[in-house]
Amino acid sequence: MADINISYGEDISGHVPEGDPATAWERRRDDYKLVSPLNRRKFKVIVVGTGLAGAGCAAALGELGYNVSSYTFHDSSRRAHSVAAQGGINSARARKVDNDSIHRFVKDTVKGGDFRGREADAFRLAEESVRVIDHMNGIGAPFAREYGGELTTRSFGGVQVSRTYYTRGQTGQQLQVSAHRALQRQVAAGTVNLHTHEEMLDLIVKDGRAVGIVTRNLRTGKISAETAHAVVLATGGYGNVFHKSTLAKNSNCTAAWRAHRRGAYFASPAYIQFHPTALPISSKFQSKTTLMSESLRNDGRIWVPLTAGDTRAANDIPENERDYYLERKYPAFANLTPRDIASRAAREQIEAGHGVGPLKNSVYLDFRDAKERLGVKVLDERYGNLFEMYRDATGEDPHEVPMRIAPGAHFAMGGLWTDYDQMSNIPGLFVGGEAGWAYHGANRLGANSLLSACVDGWFTLPYSVPHYLAEHLGEAPVDVADDVVVQTLADVQERIDRLMNIRGTVPTDHFHARLGEILYEGCGVSRNDSKLRRAIEEIRELRDEFYRELFVPGTGEQFNQELERAGRVEDYLELAELMCVDALDRKESAGAHFREEFQTDDGEAQRNDEEWCFVSAWEMGPDYSHIRHAEPLTFEAIELQTRNYK
Amino acid sequence: MRLTIEVWRQENPDVPGFFEEHAIEGAQEEMSLLELIDYLNDHLVSEGREPIAYDSDCREGICGTCGITVNDQPHGPVPNTPSCRQHLRSFKDGQKLRLEPLRSAAFPVIRDLVVDRSAMDRVIQAGGFVAVDAGTAADADSMQIGHGRAEKALDFAACIGCGACIAACPNGAANLFAGSVLNHLSTLPQGKPERSKRARSIIQEIDESFGPCSVYGECAVTCPAGIPLSAIAAVNRERARAALRRGKDD
Numbered sequence: 001m002a003d004i005n006i007s008y009g010e011d012i013s014g015h016v017p018e019g020d021p022a023t024a025w026e027r028r029r030d031d032y033k034l035v036s037p038l039n040r041r042k043f044k045v046i047v048v049g050t051g052l053a054g055a056g057c058a059a060a061l062g063e064l065g066y067n068v069s070s071y072t073f074h075d076s077s078r079r080a081h082s083v084a085a086q087g088g089i090n091s092a093r094a095r096k097v098d099n100d101s102i103h104r105f106v107k108d109t110v111k112g113g114d115f116r117g118r119e120a121d122a123f124r125l126a127e128e129s130v131r132v133i134d135h136m137n138g139i140g141a142p143f144a145r146e147y148g149g150e151l152t153t154r155s156f157g158g159v160q161v162s163r164t165y166y167t168r169g170q171t172g173q174q175l176q177v178s179a180h181r182a183l184q185r186q187v188a189a190g191t192v193n194l195h196t197h198e199e200m201l202d203l204i205v206k207d208g209r210a211v212g213i214v215t216r217n218l219r220t221g222k223i224s225a226e227t228a229h230a231v232v233l234a235t236g237g238y239g240n241v242f243h244k245s246t247l248a249k250n251s252n253c254t255a256a257w258r259a260h261r262r263g264a265y266f267a268s269p270a271y272i273q274f275h276p277t278a279l280p281i282s283s284k285f286q287s288k289t290t291l292m293s294e295s296l297r298n299d300g301r302i303w304v305p306l307t308a309g310d311t312r313a314a315n316d317i318p319e320n321e322r323d324y325y326l327e328r329k330y331p332a333f334a335n336l337t338p339r340d341i342a343s344r345a346a347r348e349q350i351e352a353g354h355g356v357g358p359l360k361n362s363v364y365l366d367f368r369d370a371k372e373r374l375g376v377k378v379l380d381e382r383y384g385n386l387f388e389m390y391r392d393a394t395g396e397d398p399h400e401v402p403m404r405i406a407p408g409a410h411f412a413m414g415g416l417w418t419d420y421d422q423m424s425n426i427p428g429l430f431v432g433g434e435a436g437w438a439y440h441g442a443n444r445l446g447a448n449s450l451l452s453a454c455v456d457g458w459f460t461l462p463y464s465v466p467h468y469l470a471e472h473l474g475e476a477p478v479d480v481a482d483d484v485v486v487q488t489l490a491d492v493q494e495r496i497d498r499l500m501n502i503r504g505t506v507p508t509d510h511f512h513a514r515l516g517e518i519l520y521e522g523c524g525v526s527r528n529d530s531k532l533r534r535a536i537e538e539i540r541e542l543r544d545e546f547y548r549e550l551f552v553p554g555t556g557e558q559f560n561q562e563l564e565r566a567g568r569v570e571d572y573l574e575l576a577e578l579m580c581v582d583a584l585d586r587k588e589s590a591g592a593h594f595r596e597e598f599q600t601d602d603g604e605a606q607r608n609d610e611e612w613c614f615v616s617a618w619e620m621g622p623d624y625s626h627i628r629h630a631e632p633l634t635f636e637a638i639e640l641q642t643r644n645y646k
Numbered sequence: 647m648r649l650t651i652e653v654w655r656q657e658n659p660d661v662p663g664f665f666e667e668h669a670i671e672g673a674q675e676e677m678s679l680l681e682l683i684d685y686l687n688d689h690l691v692s693e694g695r696e697p698i699a700y701d702s703d704c705r706e707g708i709c710g711t712c713g714i715t716v717n718d719q720p721h722g723p724v725p726n727t728p729s730c731r732q733h734l735r736s737f738k739d740g741q742k743l744r745l746e747p748l749r750s751a752a753f754p755v756i757r758d759l760v761v762d763r764s765a766m767d768r769v770i771q772a773g774g775f776v777a778v779d780a781g782t783a784a785d786a787d788s789m790q791i792g793h794g795r796a797e798k799a800l801d802f803a804a805c806i807g808c809g810a811c812i813a814a815c816p817n818g819a820a821n822l823f824a825g826s827v828l829n830h831l832s833t834l835p836q837g838k839p840e841r842s843k844r845a846r847s848i849i850q851e852i853d854e855s856f857g858p859c860s861v862y863g864e865c866a867v868t869c870p871a872g873i874p875l876s877a878i879a880a881v882n883r884e885r886a887r888a889a890l891r892r893g894k895d896d
Contacts, residue, residue, distance in 0.1 A: 056780075059780070060779075060780040063779040063780060074703070074711070075701070075711070075762070075763060075764070076763065076764070076766070076767050076807065077767070078710065078767075078807050079703060079709050079710065079711050081703070081704065081709070083704065083708055083709050083710075084704045084706055084708050084709060093787070095787060131781065131783070133786050134783040134784065134785055134786045135778070135780060135781065135783045137783065137786035137789065137836065138776065138778040138782075138783025138784065138786070138836055139775065139776045139778050139783070139836070140775070140776045140803075140830070140831055140834065140836055140837060141803075142791075142796050142799040142800045142803050142830070142833075142834060143786065143796065144793075144796060144797075145791050145792065145793050145795075145796040146793060147792070147793045148790070149790030149791055149792050149793075150787055150790065151786055151787055167800055167803075168800060170708065170804065172708075173708050173804075173806070174800070174803060177803070177805075177807075180770070181770055181774055181775035181776075182775060184767060184770040184771045184774070184775060185771075185775040185777060187771055188771040188772070196764070219756055219757075248703040248704040248705070248709060249702060249703055249704075249705060250703050282676060283674060283676055283677070285674060285677050285681050285684070285685055286681065287678075287680065287681050287684055287705060288705055290705070290706055291706065389706060389707065389731070392707075392727065392731040392733070393731070395676070395733075395735065458780045458781075459780065459781070462780065505692070505694075506692075507688060507691040507692060509684075509688065551691065551694070553691055553694065553695060553696045553697070554696050558657075558658070559658070559699060559756065559757045559760070561697065561699055562691060562696075562697060
């Protein structure tokens with residue numbers, strides 16, 4: 001069995017202000033140092049990524065007058081994967097009389113995350129969620145409205161109120177395009193220098209501080225460095241490590257992982273969310289798993305045939321031979337249980353032989369009753385584009401036959417560790433959005449990711465980054481001729497040369513696909529000790545094979561999409577091991593991290609608050625060894641309790 | 647399925663391109679157009695050759711990254727559908743597919759099927775935004791917008807920025823794209839204060855960088871986001887309106 005080298009480092013502090021977590025953010029902001037308007041342009045800040053967090057942060061810092069350098073590997077700042085989020089964005093505006101409140105939002109988020117996130121972070125998320133809606137509406141996002149002209153909302157999983165604001169099934173797109181346009185406004189104003197198709201390949205660290213980045217131009221292959229007073233990474237999540245995921249094909253962990261290689265701690269890598277309403281794999285040529293919005297669970301009913309192996313068409317199965325298993329097991333939340341629970345329940349049904357479809361790898365999501373209740377017109381207004389997308393992907397019409405859905409790798413709750421100010425353990429390196437670990441604990445609630453990206457970008461980093469900058473007034477960014485810059489450039493070149501020079505015979509995607517299979521099996525919806533150990537062994541073998549057999553055509557000094565992918569897969573091969581190590585190390589079940597050894601009598605996740613009420617933040621040791629630090633978690637406003645959605 | 651692919655190869659913007667032919671065996675009806683290229687690329691790389699460069703990302707039709715011209719049709723044969731959601735069931739066994747980049751004077755070829763669409767972002771930079779700084783926006787609930795008005799704004803805001811409308815236009819006009827931006831923002835109260843200013847600067851930008859609109863209507867047939875053809879009328883309407891309000895922003 002694999003020899004796994006884990007050692008334990010010192011506990012770390014999240015630097016949460018002492019006292020009531022409900023007022024922590026206000027008190028922290030009052031403590032932050034300021035930079036006067038005339039001094040702001042003297043500070044250069046690099047923001048990597050132009051999704052909701054990155055575009056928001058770059059635009060907001062630009063509006064304030066800082067000198068911002070924004071980077072994206074896409075051809076335009078509009079493309080980032082935030083664009084694909086469908087269902088909505090939560091906000092604790094609590095305008096209705098359904099008894100929502102800041103406190104209830106925090107409770108839902110903390111409990112939804114199974115008490116493995118920071119309570120004070122959730123309060124900030126709730127508090128700032130109010131003006132996020134005002135701001136995104138203000139810059140042009142056409143939120144859905146009631147006939148009376150007010151904002152309308154819908155419900156999402158894990159919540160018993162209606163606090164999700166939306167624009168049909170394309171909320172992410174409307175928010176992303178609005179943020180992109182706000183960023184382009186700053187580009188036109190000259191405050192933001194936007195670099196498109198530049199991929200970050202390394203972080204420059206001098207005297208323990210983040211002072212710049214190295215990037216490769218994807219169109220020309222040219223490698224260059226830029227230095228600054230601070231660096232913000234808003235580079236998204238790592239779900240694509242599973243190869244078949246709901247993420248866009250280019251989403252990757254490289255920027256975050258290279259920062260980890262330079263010393264930034266990586267928090268909770270094992271916490272990965274499997275989305276219960278992804279489309280099942282139907283052929284080996286399928287390039288990804290398409291996501292269907294969770295909002296469909298508002299009106300769709302999930303079921304499987306009562307009899308295992310039933311091969312009748314869905315509409316031929318009578319009502320009393322259907323098992324609406326979520327409604328049966330979780331009557332209080334029914335089809336709107338949180339994602340981890342819905343995914344695990346689906347996996348159980350599929351493994352017990354109740355799966356449907358040609359490969360028996362999916363469950364039904366049925367709109368028959370909703371169609372009767374609401375009519376086709378209302379149904380199409382709510383989900384029209386999703387129904388169309390489903391029809392394109394499968395050739396079937398969900399108005400007539402139930403959708404088939406299956407759990408697919410989706411959102412990374414884990415990410416670079418940051419403190420309450422969203423600064424990593426490397427001073428000057430800040431993290432926003434899914435690239436970080438904040439808010440969501442061991443399971444993210446639906447419609448909280450668009451929110452956290454917006455809150456980070458528009459309403460947290462613009463406060464906390466200047467606090468760091470203020471201490472460096474009068475200092476110039478590190479000279480690009482500095483030894484440390486030259487050395488980092490050389491390191492990046494060496495990594496590229498190494499990949500180019502393997503000259504084996506196997507294309508990159510083959511390794512990636514095999515890695516995905518290993519992870520789905522070993523570190524998927526449920527895990528156990530022996531599956532994880534086997535996965536680690538297989539990942540190491542695959543990594544050796546990668547360095548022996550990889551073939552990248554062309555050269556490094558040109559547009560080379562195979563080389564781009566090879567660099568990303570190289571990083572996944574390291575991240576995947578850390579995910580398994582974290583999952584193996586954490587001897588409890590929490591949220592999306594379900595260890596089969598740790599479950600209640602009725603099969604629910606069993607936390608161990610005595611021993612595991614902390615965030616694991618991993619440091620990279622030499623020769624693939626792993627050093628685990630812990631940030632202890634305390635809960636003052638929301639009492640530690642067992643999750644119960646029954 | 648058996649298909650013949652004739653695909654545009656061009657190493658970089660400075661050299662001429664050419665068509666390269668490939669016979670493909672074993673394609674399947676449920677494959678998407680992009681999965682077909684993946685399949686071909688896998689064969690090419692396994693043979694030690696360079697794959698066909700092309701852009702794609704979300705593969706769900708929302709990011710606007712992909713765009714391949716198939717037998718002269720931007721995105722492919724199914725109307726109002728992006729390349730990533732075109733499937734081989736639209737083609738016959740034995741058919742020949744000619745794959746090219748999106749063709750337009752405003753979109754120089756970077757490599758193979760990849761083009762430079764930065765001209766579209768310059769339209770946004772010219773004025774496709776609402777000038778509201780973070781934290782200063784009014785309460786969104788105090789701004790009443792009727793259900794129908796919000797839905798209409800969304801019909802135009804749905805543009806995914808792929809550029810297929812421009813490639814589909816015999817003149818290379820960007821009126822559907824620019825009109826979608828203008829209509830989205832002029833429909834909403836948030837966009838009113840800068841309406842004339844925005845119209846003048848955006849229209850000046852498209853006049854300089856793209857061709858003129860002759861109302862062929864190819865753009866709306868191609869548009870994967872289903873932007874209504876009325877978007878192109880918005881360009882002329884906003885142009886006339888802005889001219890009458892000379893010297894004013896709104």
